[in-house]
Amino acid sequence: MKLWRVNSPFFILVGVIILYSISSVFGQQQTKITNSRQEIDSSSLYYALSDKDSLSFSKRLQYIASFLDRVYLDKQDSLIYLGLMRKTKLFGKIRSYDSAFVYSQKLYDLAQENRDTIYMIKAYTKLGLYHKKNNQLAEAFKYYNEAFKISRLVNDSIESGASLLQMSNIQVTLGDYSGSKTTAIDGVKYIENTPDIKRLSGLYHIISVSNLEQKNYNEALRYNQLALDLGSDSISSKIIGKNYMLVFKNTQANIFADQKNYKKAISILSGLKDNLVIQNNKYEYARVLDNLGHVKWLQNKENTESQKLLRDALKIRNEINDTGGLIASNIHLTKYYLDKEEESKALHFAEEAYKNALELKSLTSIIEALGFVFQLKDNTNEEAKVFNETYHKLSKINQSNREIYAVTKYENDKLTNENLILKAETAKKDREKIIYLFGTIILLLAAGLIFYLLQQRHKREKIRDVFNAETRISKKIHDELANDVYHVMNTIQNNTDDHEVLDRLEDIYSRTRDISRENSSFDIGENYAQELSGMLSSYSSYDTKIIIKDIDDINWQAVKPEKKIVIHRIIQELMINMKKHSQASLVAITFRKKGKKTAEISYADNGVGVDKNEIFYSNGLQNAENRINSIGGSFIFDSEKGKGFKAKIFFRVK
Numbered sequence: 001m002k003l004w005r006v007n008s009p010f011f012i013l014v015g016v017i018i019l020y021s022i023s024s025v026f027g028q029q030q031t032k033i034t035n036s037r038q039e040i041d042s043s044s045l046y047y048a049l050s051d052k053d054s055l056s057f058s059k060r061l062q063y064i065a066s067f068l069d070r071v072y073l074d075k076q077d078s079l080i081y082l083g084l085m086r087k088t089k090l091f092g093k094i095r096s097y098d099s100a101f102v103y104s105q106k107l108y109d110l111a112q113e114n115r116d117t118i119y120m121i122k123a124y125t126k127l128g129l130y131h132k133k134n135n136q137l138a139e140a141f142k143y144y145n146e147a148f149k150i151s152r153l154v155n156d157s158i159e160s161g162a163s164l165l166q167m168s169n170i171q172v173t174l175g176d177y178s179g180s181k182t183t184a185i186d187g188v189k190y191i192e193n194t195p196d197i198k199r200l201s202g203l204y205h206i207i208s209v210s211n212l213e214q215k216n217y218n219e220a221l222r223y224n225q226l227a228l229d230l231g232s233d234s235i236s237s238k239i240i241g242k243n244y245m246l247v248f249k250n251t252q253a254n255i256f257a258d259q260k261n262y263k264k265a266i267s268i269l270s271g272l273k274d275n276l277v278i279q280n281n282k283y284e285y286a287r288v289l290d291n292l293g294h295v296k297w298l299q300n301k302e303n304t305e306s307q308k309l310l311r312d313a314l315k316i317r318n319e320i321n322d323t324g325g326l327i328a329s330n331i332h333l334t335k336y337y338l339d340k341e342e343e344s345k346a347l348h349f350a351e352e353a354y355k356n357a358l359e360l361k362s363l364t365s366i367i368e369a370l371g372f373v374f375q376l377k378d379n380t381n382e383e384a385k386v387f388n389e390t391y392h393k394l395s396k397i398n399q400s401n402r403e404i405y406a407v408t409k410y411e412n413d414k415l416t417n418e419n420l421i422l423k424a425e426t427a428k429k430d431r432e433k434i435i436y437l438f439g440t441i442i443l444l445l446a447a448g449l450i451f452y453l454l455q456q457r458h459k460r461e462k463i464r465d466v467f468n469a470e471t472r473i474s475k476k477i478h479d480e481l482a483n484d485v486y487h488v489m490n491t492i493q494n495n496t497d498d499h500e501v502l503d504r505l506e507d508i509y510s511r512t513r514d515i516s517r518e519n520s521s522f523d524i525g526e527n528y529a530q531e532l533s534g535m536l537s538s539y540s541s542y543d544t545k546i547i548i549k550d551i552d553d554i555n556w557q558a559v560k561p562e563k564k565i566v567i568h569r570i571i572q573e574l575m576i577n578m579k580k581h582s583q584a585s586l587v588a589i590t591f592r593k594k595g596k597k598t599a600e601i602s603y604a605d606n607g608v609g610v611d612k613n614e615i616f617y618s619n620g621l622q623n624a625e626n627r628i629n630s631i632g633g634s635f636i637f638d639s640e641k642g643k644g645f646k647a648k649i650f651f652r653v654k
Contacts, residue, residue: 043070043079050086057094064090080110081119088126097134104130117154121147125159128166135361138397141170145404161191162199167401168206172213175364176398181210198240201227205248212255215552220255224248242277243284250288253295262299269295282320289313290325294332301339301595310336326356327365334372339592347376354383363394371547375588378643380606384586391545524564528556532568536589539575547588554591554599558653563631567601570624570635570649574603577621582607582645594650601649609641 049055050064064087071079084107091100108123110116124147131140148163164187171180184206191200204227211220231237231245249268257265269292278284293309310333317325330353337346350372357365370387374380523531529551540546556564571589578584584607592600621637628635633651 043067046070047082047086050090057090061087061090077110077114081107081116084110085122085126088130092126092130092133095133097130100130101127117150121150121156121159124150125163125166128163132166132170137170137174138400141167141401142404144170145408149408157190158194158196158199161187161194161196161203164190165199165202165206168203168210171398171401172206172209173362173364174394174398174401175213176401177210177213179398179402181207181214184210197230197236198244201230201240201244201248204230205244205251208251208255212251212258215258217255217259221252224252224255228252243281246272246275246278246284250284250291253291257291257295257298260298262295265295266292266299282316283322283325286313286316286320286322286325286329289316290329290332294335297332297336297339306336323356323360324362327353327360327362327369330356331368331372338372338376343376347373350376363390363397366390367394371549371588374547374586374606375590375602375604378640380586380644384606387586388545522568524561524568526557528559528564529554532571535568535572536575539579539587544579544584545586547586549588549590551591553593555653559599563651566627566631566633567649567651570627571601571603573621573624574647578605578607578645581610584644593653597652597654599651599653603647603649604644605646606644609639609643609645611639611641 046063046067050060050067052060055063064083068080068083068087071083084103088100088103088107091097091103104123104126107126108120111119111123124143128140128143128147131137131143144163144166148160148167151157151159151163164183168180168184168187171177171183184203187203188200188207191203194200204223208220208223208227211217211223227248228245231240231248237245249272253265253268253272256262256268269288272278272288273285273292278288289309290313293306293313296303296309297306310329314326314329314333316322317329330349333349334346334353337343337349350369354366354369354373357369367387367390370383370390373383374387377383522535533548533551536546536548559567575587578587582605584605587603587605590602592602594600625635628649628651631651633649636648636650638646638648
């Protein structure tokens with residue numbers, strides 16, 4: 001494959017001018033040269049007119065078509081490249097993506113025929129771009145990966161990093177934050193030693209966003225600051241773009257908001273709201289208004305500004321037809337009205353978000369919106385089908401993207417040992433950091449160990465009595481009753497053919513084992529949320545999807561151990577009841593703060609439901625109510641046959 005091409009497509013024009021200037025010497029060639037010059041002049045005119053913004057797109061497309069007709073006849077490949085590049089750009093601007101695909105493919109075919117790596121990269125990049133704009137993200141990822149492979153082969157670091165930036169962006173859109181972070185970090189390795197600070201800042205931003213979504217707030221802030229530092233002076237800020245710098249500030253506000261540092265987040269967003277650059281960009285202005293309204297609501301659920309800010313953002317996004325922005329606005333308004341217990345309004349905005357997500361073909365947004373629709377709507381059978389299809393499709397795409405890039409990385413590692421050198425340098429830096437921090441770490445570990453031992457001893461003394469009873473019951477059932485039943489089963493099995501008796505004994509044995517498992521111990525310390533989430537997830541299967549929302553919103557460290565045990569047992573009772581009786585395909589468990597001292601846990605499934613009068617008797621949930629009453633909480637059921645089952649648990653956090 002050639003690693004070069006002609007970079008000045010107008011050399012032909014220069015040649016004709018030179019020939020024309022010496023035509024007095026070669027008088028017999030005068031007519032031929034004049035005709036060639038006229039043809040090239042008219043071709044150049046068509047090309048120039050195709051870029052004139054004052055003309056309609058149809059006219060501009062006609063001019064570029066005329067330009068291509070002429071240069072195709074003369075087989076001027078360098079000019080054909082320019083024509084195809086311009087034509088795909090025009091089709092992209094009018095969102096005629098199918099045509100943009102066709103001419104991008106023609107550009108690639110010509111470049112491949114000429115073994116022109118630069119235009120092969122450009123063609124793949126265009127195919128990635130227009131598939132991305134058309135929300136065909138899996139296809140876009142593949143084309144950007146192909147562009148990366150060629151760029152890497154010809155040692156074009158900037159184009160390699162540019163492709164990885166786009167790939168990581170797609171992974172964020174698909175909710176694959178771990179994969180996105182890996183891809184973006186690889187992109188940084190290609191770009192960081194080049195002058196391309198715009199793409200480097202973009203890669204830092206993607207890493208920051210991925211860490212934010214994974215709740216790695218310190219890393220999110222670190223990479224966000226790296227992106228902002230690149231544009232710290234007026235010249236670099238202009239290179240990166242003022243709009244991008246303001247987007248980085250908006251992300252910084254979101255990080256502080258997730259850390260519950262609402263005052264700092266509001267300060268940043270208020271500053272952005274008053275920025276003239278933001279005000280002149282309706283897309284960004286609506287984004288800032290929406291985020292500001294949401295953060296003000298998070299800070300104070302009773303404030304009088306949030307609703308207007310959220311509504312104003314929604315209005316602007318409707319006016320400019322910003323479908324992606326409308327999803328965010330409608331989700332925020334859903335949460336706002338859900339907290340106000342205005343469920344009809346909350347459902348309206350949840351369904352609007354769902355419609356926007358379908359229009360945009362955003363798989364992650366479809367799943368998020370359906371989580372709220374399911375929580376608020378009675379009959380959700382159709383939505384449940386869409387959820388299942390979307391869930392499996394998203395998982396398949398993310399897995400495919402990871403495999404594609406993994407193969408590419410492996411192939412590139414075979415071609416060069418640069419990655420090995422980079423790893424060695426990184427390991428060397430890590431060793432140096434360890435040496436510098438070694439003394440500090442020892443001190444911290446010693447202090448931490450002492451603190452941990454004291455804390456654990458205190459916890460053990462506090463919860464010992466609570467767990468002892470359950471542990472004894474579980475052990476006794478497991479070691480004595482269940483094993484005795486098992487021995488009786490073996491004895492009867494060897495001496496009787498009465499299968500009915502054996503079946504009944506086996507059922508008793510299974511039930512005793514279930515009782516033992518349900519009363520086993522669990523972590524009520526710092527990992528309580530993960531333990532609770534793991535228990536809930538264990539009830540997920542191919543036929544039943546479990547949605548767990550905002551489990552970390554509750555400050556579990558402030559909840560007393562005995563309350564944690566009760567909450568765990570109640571939710572476990574609901575999940576057991578669901579597994580045995582509901583036939584549900586979708587279950588949503590939502591955790592929310594209700595003020596400073598109260599928490600709410602909402603449970604909803606789309607199962608067969610049960611008559612309200614039969615709840616305690618047919619489903620055995622009386623124990624759950626008794627448990628919640630023992631810690632001063634409350635338990636509310638809502639169910640009808642054929643309309644699923646809902647429950648709400650309220651308890652004091654402190």
